[in-house]
Amino acid sequence: MATTALPSRGYLEDDTPTVWAWIKSWLFTVDHKRIAILYLLAINFYFLLGGLAASVVRIELITPQGDLLSSDLYNRAFTLHGIIMVFFFLIPGIPAVLGNFLIPLMVGARDMAFPRLNLFSWYLYMIGGLFALSAAVFGGVDTGWTFYTPFSSTYSNSNVILTIAGAFVMGFSSIATGVNFIVTTHTMRAPGLTWFRLPLFVWSSYATSLIIVLATPVVGITLLLVAIERIWGVGIFDPALGGDPLLFQHLFWFYSHPAVYIMILPGFGVISELISTFSRKRIFGYEFIAFSSMAIAIIGFLVWGHHMFVSGQSVYSGLVFSFITMLVAIPSAIKVFNWTATLYKGSISYRTPMLYALGFIGLFVIGGLTGIFLGVVAIDIHVTDTYFVVAHFHYVMVGGTIMAYLGGIHFWWPKMTGRMYNEVWGGISALIIFVGFNMTFFPQFVLGYMGMPRRYHVYPQEFQVLHVLSSAGSTVLAIGFIIPLIYLTLSLWKGKLAGDNPWDATGLEWTVSSPPPAHNFDEIPVVTTEAYAYPPEAAERDAAAWRPGSPL
Amino acid sequence: MPDFPLFPEQASTFAGPIDALYGVLIALSLIFGGILPFIILYLMVRYHRSQKADRRNQPEGSLPLELTWTIIPLVLVLAVFFWGAFLYIDIRTPPARNLEIYVIGKQWMWHTQHSNGKRENNELHVPINQPVKLIMTSQDVIHSFYIPAFRVKQDVLPGRYTTMWFEATKTGEYHLFCAEYCGTEHARMVGRVVAMSLADYERWLTTPGEIILPDGSAGAGGSGSTLIPSIGDPMALAGAQLFTSLGCVGCHRDDGAGIGPSLVGLYNVETRMQDGSLVTADENYLRESILNPGAKTVAGYANVMPSYDGQLSEDQLNQLVAYIKSLSDSGSASTRLSNDQIAGVVADELK
Numbered sequence: 024m025a026t027t028a029l030p031s032r033g034y035l036e037d038d039t040p041t042v043w044a045w046i047k048s049w050l051f052t053v054d055h056k057r058i059a060i061l062y063l064l065a066i067n068f069y070f071l072l073g074g075l076a077a078s079v080v081r082i083e084l085i086t087p088q089g090d091l092l093s094s095d096l097y098n099r100a101f102t103l104h105g106i107i108m109v110f111f112f113l114i115p116g117i118p119a120v121l122g123n124f125l126i127p128l129m130v131g132a133r134d135m136a137f138p139r140l141n142l143f144s145w146y147l148y149m150i151g152g153l154f155a156l157s158a159a160v161f162g163g164v165d166t167g168w169t170f171y172t173p174f175s176s177t178y179s180n181s182n183v184i185l186t187i188a189g190a191f192v193m194g195f196s197s198i199a200t201g202v203n204f205i206v207t208t209h210t211m212r213a214p215g216l217t218w219f220r221l222p223l224f225v226w227s228s229y230a231t232s233l234i235i236v237l238a239t240p241v242v243g244i245t246l247l248l249v250a251i252e253r254i255w256g257v258g259i260f261d262p263a264l265g266g267d268p269l270l271f272q273h274l275f276w277f278y279s280h281p282a283v284y285i286m287i288l289p290g291f292g293v294i295s296e297l298i299s300t301f302s303r304k305r306i307f308g309y310e311f312i313a314f315s316s317m318a319i320a321i322i323g324f325l326v327w328g329h330h331m332f333v334s335g336q337s338v339y340s341g342l343v344f345s346f347i348t349m350l351v352a353i354p355s356a357i358k359v360f361n362w363t364a365t366l367y368k369g370s371i372s373y374r375t376p377m378l379y380a381l382g383f384i385g386l387f388v389i390g391g392l393t394g395i396f397l398g399v400v401a402i403d404i405h406v407t408d409t410y411f412v413v414a415h416f417h418y419v420m421v422g423g424t425i426m427a428y429l430g431g432i433h434f435w436w437p438k439m440t441g442r443m444y445n446e447v448w449g450g451i452s453a454l455i456i457f458v459g460f461n462m463t464f465f466p467q468f469v470l471g472y473m474g475m476p477r478r479y480h481v482y483p484q485e486f487q488v489l490h491v492l493s494s495a496g497s498t499v500l501a502i503g504f505i506i507p508l509i510y511l512t513l514s515l516w517k518g519k520l521a522g523d524n525p526w527d528a529t530g531l532e533w534t535v536s537s538p539p540p541a542h543n544f545d546e547i548p549v550v551t552t553e554a555y556a557y558p559p560e561a562a563e564r565d566a567a568a569w570r571p572g573s574p575l
Numbered sequence: 576m577p578d579f580p581l582f583p584e585q586a587s588t589f590a591g592p593i594d595a596l597y598g599v600l601i602a603l604s605l606i607f608g609g610i611l612p613f614i615i616l617y618l619m620v621r622y623h624r625s626q627k628a629d630r631r632n633q634p635e636g637s638l639p640l641e642l643t644w645t646i647i648p649l650v651l652v653l654a655v656f657f658w659g660a661f662l663y664i665d666i667r668t669p670p671a672r673n674l675e676i677y678v679i680g681k682q683w684m685w686h687t688q689h690s691n692g693k694r695e696n697n698e699l700h701v702p703i704n705q706p707v708k709l710i711m712t713s714q715d716v717i718h719s720f721y722i723p724a725f726r727v728k729q730d731v732l733p734g735r736y737t738t739m740w741f742e743a744t745k746t747g748e749y750h751l752f753c754a755e756y757c758g759t760e761h762a763r764m765v766g767r768v769v770a771m772s773l774a775d776y777e778r779w780l781t782t783p784g785e786i787i788l789p790d791g792s793a794g795a796g797g798s799g800s801t802l803i804p805s806i807g808d809p810m811a812l813a814g815a816q817l818f819t820s821l822g823c824v825g826c827h828r829d830d831g832a833g834i835g836p837s838l839v840g841l842y843n844v845e846t847r848m849q850d851g852s853l854v855t856a857d858e859n860y861l862r863e864s865i866l867n868p869g870a871k872t873v874a875g876y877a878n879v880m881p882s883y884d885g886q887l888s889e890d891q892l893n894q895l896v897a898y899i900k901s902l903s904d905s906g907s908a909s910t911r912l913s914n915d916q917i918a919g920v921v922a923d924e925l926k
Contacts, residue, residue: 173733303624309635311636342660399656401596474724478762563630
């Protein structure tokens, strides 16, 4: 077995004499790759925690009565699930792990523009996470991740302030990362790497960063206002104090709708990389994919009102927000069609990352199409705040973001660690996740249209069959998430050495050793080709070289 | 489980049109979401690396194709948008003549009051084939009044009125849910909507039962556990008594000679304000002017009215508003004073 030593002087190695020095070399690192690993560990911890809370919720919902949890505990469980998953997994997930690791490599730089700020953002993330965790440990919070006022600001007697502090601090971590990406993309591209030669992952990360920098301050201020009202009783959102409860929803969704794109746009970037690599050809319609990311980023700022169709906003605003929501469907559709067209005349291989990419397209299409249902106000009136919405956003968030995150982790795992994982288990778990996901969330569309409201701890008997189906699916899904954890961890010791470019992919990150050297490039590369510069005959050659027994 | 329904019961005039639009959206989705996976599967198999296939002359992009798959979906979503928009405007535009019922949401129950004064908790009785308009407010946090079988939902906010209307088409009992998360017992803030024939509704309306008033309402005497007959005074009459006992009548004289403007014929009429703007005197305006009179003062009158904020329960506010509305001739069915009259009017509307 070729499992001996990794190529020397990778970023993972150093000659620290003591354990303490080794710990310090990680905790005080300014290397973007090490920071990405720090994020990877922390973010996966929060993902497991959020998943645990989700499991508790799904177990409770197997029966119509509230037999496992009291209503109070149930409310705290789904709130914990939402807050952890949204603020500490989905929003930072792909940018902080894959973005941090890849963007300097992809643009041919030795590090981020602001390496210390980058480390600082990880500490902010950890501090925010500690606040949120301590809120959970000291009794939890029961407002839902949406913190609607005046419930959160006046009525809830749970740890609202601690949780808000967590989300608030986490916001600054996002902003720091966003600023870093923007400046790095603008100023640190290698000679010859023009904007239209950038990998699409960089484009989508750039679009994401713009949203982060523009929108996150709004939610920070909003949460601060909730805290001010809660602590000092200043009337901002509670009408009993002279405030306006809808003001909160406008401010909150002004951030939180674009936040959906913060979660999904980096995923689009990952998928573009995967589809191109495993079709062995240039991506179809590069410019359209790049500009559709920017279009989503811009239009995404103008649709927040579609979360408020039944909140009491006027018919006119309902119509305007509905109209713009319809428009945002178009750039998403353009991406899906271009990915599909990329497959045409390619030489497709079913490696694990590709399976995730194909799964992503399938789930994202369903998530996107049901988004149109919700954008039509007449239908939204019936299905908003029901399980239909729950199913829809899980298709986008889990089916989209998590599939892309896992696909990306598998794709760049050899680059990050220098080792290959077990391909068979990889394929199996990708399939399990796809099946488990659909079992869990498809029944919820039906539940929602039947009228089952969300955030219900007890429910009428007639909804039980679908709830049981959904809970059964979530077990399958959980198994699918645990398997990669095992084989990826094992691969660190047992995996085959990956070599510099195990997938024969294009892109500067594949030109350096795996794992990359501490400073990425000995010599700053000069770029003379566009991204995905597979020669026209690459697909043909790849197919011709295939023999029975080669990887599928 | 004998049957496995995919749609809730259709029990209002909205249910059919909304389900039809939903069906069309599903059909369109199947065209995209159903065919696209097969195209992907086909390409995955056809161009798998183990397959011999022609891979020369790969296209790198195609403007006509990009335009095709931009414009066709755009046209389709716009068609869906306009269809949904007209339906939405319908759902949000109550007919001029309707039966008005007041709803108060509180943690964690629904309290309703019919115009003849009859009250209900966690239940709503409505006649079928008759437009019903709910005038709703919350005593604490945001709730949402949701009747799946009618396909209607509207958030219920503290500090203002929101309205919603529907016309039930089928007698029966239907779920009533709170759809906006409102705290610990959110899942138990449920009840039933009973749709009855008009005759049954009238009989029900005039039969007293016993009911618990929501906390803080008039005469509840603190704990809120007081049981009172479910038919009190008709809302407008109770409002008239409040109007006198609170002293409103001293300034708001019917002949317009008081310190404040006359309230006769005010409801739903555009009124000129001190700052020159025109304001429609709807429920929310009346409410605001009682609680915060200085916010929008009628032109020609001084801002001298004291605020009644904190002195009135939501219940009493509803009664005052009902009374002021009853002073307008154009008022709807619920603005009549007596039970007999309201029953008569409802019957008239049916012709």
